[in-house]
Amino acid sequence: MGICLSKNNVYPSTPEEKNTNNTINKQIQEEAKLKEKNDNCTFKVLLLGPADSGKSTFLKQLRIINNMPLDEEDIGNAKFVCISNLLSSMKLICQNLESLSININPDNKQYIDIVIGKTDNVISEYKDKKDIPHDLIEACKKLWENENAIKECIKLGNKINLLDSAEYFFDKMNYFFNPSYIPTNEDILHQRVPTQRISETTIPIVDSTNKLRVFDFGGSRSQRLKWATFFDNVDLVIYIFAISSYDQNLQEDPKVNRLKDAEQLFKQLSRNKILWQKNIVIFFNKIDIFKKKLNTSPVSNYYPEYTGGNDYAEAATFFAKKFVKLNANKNRIVSTHLTWATDTKHCSTIIKLTIQSLQQYALSSAGLT
Ligand SMILES: Nc1nc2c(ncn2[C@@H]2O[C@H](COP(=O)(O)OP(=O)(O)OP(=O)(O)O)[C@@H](O)[C@H]2O)c(=O)[nH]1
Numbered sequence: 001m002g003i004c005l006s007k008n009n010v011y012p013s014t015p016e017e018k019n020t021n022n023t024i025n026k027q028i029q030e031e032a033k034l035k036e037k038n039d040n041c042t043f044k045v046l047l048l049g050p051a052d053s054g055k056s057t058f059l060k061q062l063r064i065i066n067n068m069p070l071d072e073e074d075i076g077n078a079k080f081v082c083i084s085n086l087l088s089s090m091k092l093i094c095q096n097l098e099s100l101s102i103n104i105n106p107d108n109k110q111y112i113d114i115v116i117g118k119t120d121n122v123i124s125e126y127k128d129k130k131d132i133p134h135d136l137i138e139a140c141k142k143l144w145e146n147e148n149a150i151k152e153c154i155k156l157g158n159k160i161n162l163l164d165s166a167e168y169f170f171d172k173m174n175y176f177f178n179p180s181y182i183p184t185n186e187d188i189l190h191q192r193v194p195t196q197r198i199s200e201t202t203i204p205i206v207d208s209t210n211k212l213r214v215f216d217f218g219g220s221r222s223q224r225l226k227w228a229t230f231f232d233n234v235d236l237v238i239y240i241f242a243i244s245s246y247d248q249n250l251q252e253d254p255k256v257n258r259l260k261d262a263e264q265l266f267k268q269l270s271r272n273k274i275l276w277q278k279n280i281v282i283f284f285n286k287i288d289i290f291k292k293k294l295n296t297s298p299v300s301n302y303y304p305e306y307t308g309g310n311d312y313a314e315a316a317t318f319f320a321k322k323f324v325k326l327n328a329n330k331n332r333i334v335s336t337h338l339t340w341a342t343d344t345k346h347c348s349t350i351i352k353l354t355i356q357s358l359q360q361y362a363l364s365s366a367g368l369t
């Protein structure tokens, strides 16, 4: 390279070598600056997708996995949310048994009446620290332990927009009804609170000097109108939808299939001008429910072109191909992951992979790899 080494120093001997040396030094300085910038980077990440798809759950996992405590509001409201998710799910089931033609044991009719009659008042009063009436607790326990109709109705939960976590809360009702029980992180991960306010959370990435600045949005149709003002200077879009929702309709528009709505939404986002150059990671979420459903709710009932039966890999590949095809900019990287957002161990692997590729992409955009 025309450079003489003397002890620890580098001395150029001719004007040409001097020039080369200057160029190299400049490059080294620029790369060091870029590296420093990338070592202390804050990546802007958007969590986008339809309602009830798992965006806020994923944000909770991002905090847990990066050793950041859960949001104080989530912890403070945990008991109330668990109880109200549990009671309102039980009420929804009791109200729909007849329309779903599910028979009950006549001896249990009294408990169903108690649940339907008392739940709303109890939820509104519970916030004022009133106790849950004993007869309502007993009614819930009796129905869950002795009435098969409740379990049958859970299997038809897709028809009544039942919470995916209903069974989780019913299984743990003895804990939740105990006044001294303190909800765990797992309980908080199973809660359902639709996001009404856009949240911004800065999360230091564990074992790194970089941070994530994560925006979590409400996914219902009315909430989507607020998204676009946050699209500037994004580093990564994570599009999350529930792959298990292929047999469900939207809460806000019961005529529209949830997964078909998720397709349309993805198509629109992939065409968005401000996001045009941005890479997208798609999370096909709720695979735990998806796997179970395949046996009882054939995908071909909703997608007649699907021929893979109840095979999990076939069905997942079918949807993955569908979404990747919908991406309008073929020059951007679209990666896909099958995810289970309520499971911390599973999420940890996916989150690490996603952060790695985000950092890798940032370095390569800066010309450092
Ligand atoms: N079984 C299961 N439940 C999940 C999974 N991901 C999320 N949930 C549950 O699904 C419900 C909805 O999750 P959220 O994270 O609130 O959904 P969201 O996308 O933030 O919804 P919006 O705020 O309304 O847009 C919660 O009760 C979660 O516990 C999953 O992978 N498996």
Ligand SMILES: [Mg+2]
Residues within 6 Å of the ligand: 055, 056, 057, 193, 194, 195, 216, 217, 218, 219
């Ligand atoms: Mg949310």
